[in-house]
Every structure is written in structure tokens, then in C-alpha cells.
Amino acid sequence: MAQPDISIIIVNYNTADLLAKCLSSIFKQDVATEIFVVDNNSQDNSIEMVQKNFGTVKLITNKINAGFAKANNQAVRLATGRYIYFLNPDTEIHGNALEVMLCFMNDYPQVGMAGTQLIFPDNSPQSSLEYRYPGQRYAKKDLAGLPGDIAWLLGASIIARREVIEQVGGFDEDYFLYGEDLDLSLKIRKKGWSLGYIPEAEIVHWEGQSERNSLPIQVWEKKFRAELLFYRKHYSARTIAKIRRANILQALWRILTIRTMLPFQKDTTRAKEKLAKYHLALKFFSGPLA
Structure with missing residues (x-):
């Protein structure tokens, strides 16, 4: 053949x-x-x-x-x-x-x-x-x-x-x-x-x-886990430390911004999903790498 x-x-x-x-x-x-x-x-x-x-x-x-x-x-x-x-x-x-x-x-x-x-x-x-x-x-x-x-x-x-x-x-x-x-x-x-x-x-x-049957927060958890794994495999410890610090600061800022605007929104569903996403990011980037 x-x-x-x-x-x-x-x-x-x-x-x-x-x-x-x-x-x-x-x-x-x-x-x-x-x-x-x-x-x-x-x-x-x-x-x-x-x-x-x-x-x-x-x-x-x-x-x-x-x-x-x-x-x-x-x-x-x-x-x-x-x-x-x-x-x-x-x-x-x-x-x-x-x-x-x-x-x-x-x-x-x-x-x-x-x-x-x-x-x-x-x-x-x-x-x-x-x-x-x-x-x-x-x-x-x-x-x-x-x-x-x-x-x-x-x-x-x-x-x-x-x-x-x-x-x-x-x-x-x-x-x-x-x-x-x-x-x-x-x-x-x-x-x-x-x-x-x-x-x-x-x-x-x-x-x-x-x-299609997964919750958005479940998908984001898998994505954050994969992203950190990529960093561990290809970047130096010094580079990873800079990336983690930048992501922590971004997550904190996004959380503060969303919480400030939340009382003024009629439909809060999407805002709450974003809030959950950035709380998850904060957890991953401030926690242990393993």
C-alpha cells in the first residue's frame, strides 16, 4: 500500500x-x-x-x-x-x-x-x-x-x-x-x-x-493551570516571578474596578463571571507553582 x-x-x-x-x-x-x-x-x-x-x-x-x-x-x-x-x-x-x-x-x-x-x-x-x-x-x-x-x-x-x-x-x-x-x-x-x-x-x-457542558470558571481554571505549566517549562525563575507579579496586580485592579461598578449594573451576571475569573487568577498566580 x-x-x-x-x-x-x-x-x-x-x-x-x-x-x-x-x-x-x-x-x-x-x-x-x-x-x-x-x-x-x-x-x-x-x-x-x-x-x-x-x-x-x-x-x-x-x-x-x-x-x-x-x-x-x-x-x-x-x-x-x-x-x-x-x-x-x-x-x-x-x-x-x-x-x-x-x-x-x-x-x-x-x-x-x-x-x-x-x-x-x-x-x-x-x-x-x-x-x-x-x-x-x-x-x-x-x-x-x-x-x-x-x-x-x-x-x-x-x-x-x-x-x-x-x-x-x-x-x-x-x-x-x-x-x-x-x-x-x-x-x-x-x-x-x-x-x-x-x-x-x-x-x-x-x-x-x-x-460545552463545562462552567466558565472550570474552563478558566484549566487555562490558568496550563499557562503556569507553560511558564515552568520554558521560562526562567526570574521571568516567572515578573509575570506572576504583573498578573497579581492586574487581577487586584480588575477585582476592585468590577466591585466598584457592580451596584450600578442592571444585569450583573457577566460582571460576576469576570469577578470569579480574576479571583481565580489571583489564587493561581499568588499560590505555589506546582
Whole structure:
């Protein structure tokens, strides 16, 4: 059997309806692929849906929710494609996006990993990349000498050379949810590879569907935890101390401001959510790093 051009890896958790649309959009593409779905112990009908409707998909079923990083790495170890495409289940591929991505990676050998243009279902653009890292203003020495201008790519839709993923050891499994794409992007740049962006490859992204049943405060807790983990892995102790001090001061100021304005607002729901967020930030950035 000929080597596939692209190994597509989708980590799924309770998104059967969206996963079906995602897989259907992949099968409309005219590129040689192999498709992995890693199911993180979904409690809906995801597994049955894949088995019934997409028999050629390589299905990996976990007994527990292993997290985003570990689940992706399970499929990476089995992938045979020249490129590995990490794709969220709450996405749909537009047009001939896979062919566009393949041509881009073939034409730019210095690019180790590239992101696509994410769009909302109404076709309005989403942010697909960032040019700065969290806390970067305090981390100039920690981030000196990195190639390219793009800092990191959002993990909903990223394609990478298989040898690059193997070179950096895949996703860091210390991350469970959030921060994995940030960490992977920086690891790749530290190995001398640039990051790329493919605006012609449009991917519809419903955004945050695996967390649709989580409370906002639960999501923020995971994000703060991942952010601190990123700092520990990539920044010096001196840099981290500066970042923590800045975040503590910001959280205190936001808390004071919101509390002052709260009595004058008719609908306080959103303000109270923000207040809870900044109290949580204060807890994380003033507490122990571990």
C-alpha cells in the first residue's frame, strides 16, 4: 500500500454529531490520507457512529479521558503519512483545503508546522495564530533567537512534518487540555523550524464544543493551570516571578474596578463571571507553582 500523504488525527470527546460532519468533509477531499479517531471515553454514540458510517477510519478507544496531548500521541506513533494533520472534531474542511495544505508544506521546506484559516460557521474569520507568547514582554532572554515571526498556532487545525513531530517528541503529555498547541509550537521553533500560515485553506471551527457542558470558571481554571505549566517549562525563575507579579496586580485592579461598578449594573451576571475569573487568577498566580 502506498504511503499516504497526510495522516489525519482527530481526538474526540462526546461530539458525535460534529465528528460525523468533520469526517464527511474529509472524505470529500482528493488527497491520499489515513484517518485516526482517538476517542477519549465518550459517553455518547461517537464510537458506534464511526464504526457504522466510517469503516475505513482507524479507531482508537480509550477507557478513560486520556487528555488531548496523550490521545494525539497515541495516533502519532501509528501514523505513516509524510505529514500529520491534527484536527479538532468540531471542524469541517472547506473546498480543496487538504490539497492546498499539502502544496504549501511541499513548497516551504523550512516550515515545520503550519496552521490554516479557521472560520466561524457564518464564514467570519477566527484567530488562527499568535505572534506573541503569554508573558513575552518579560521573557526576551528566554525566547531569543527563535526562527520566523509566528509565535504559535491554534491546535484546532495544524499540519506538521512527521519527522518534526518525532524530533520534538510529540505533544507534552503533562498538559491535559489547553496549552498543548502553545507548547508544541515553541518546541518546534526551538529546534530551528519556522511556523507557517495557510490562509487559502479554510476550516470551519465551531469552537469549544468539547467543553460545552463545562462552567466558565472550570474552563478558566484549566487555562490558568496550563499557562503556569507553560511558564515552568520554558521560562526562567526570574521571568516567572515578573509575570506572576504583573498578573497579581492586574487581577487586584480588575477585582476592585468590577466591585466598584457592580451596584450600578442592571444585569450583573457577566460582571460576576469576570469577578470569579480574576479571583481565580489571583489564587493561581499568588499560590505555589506546582
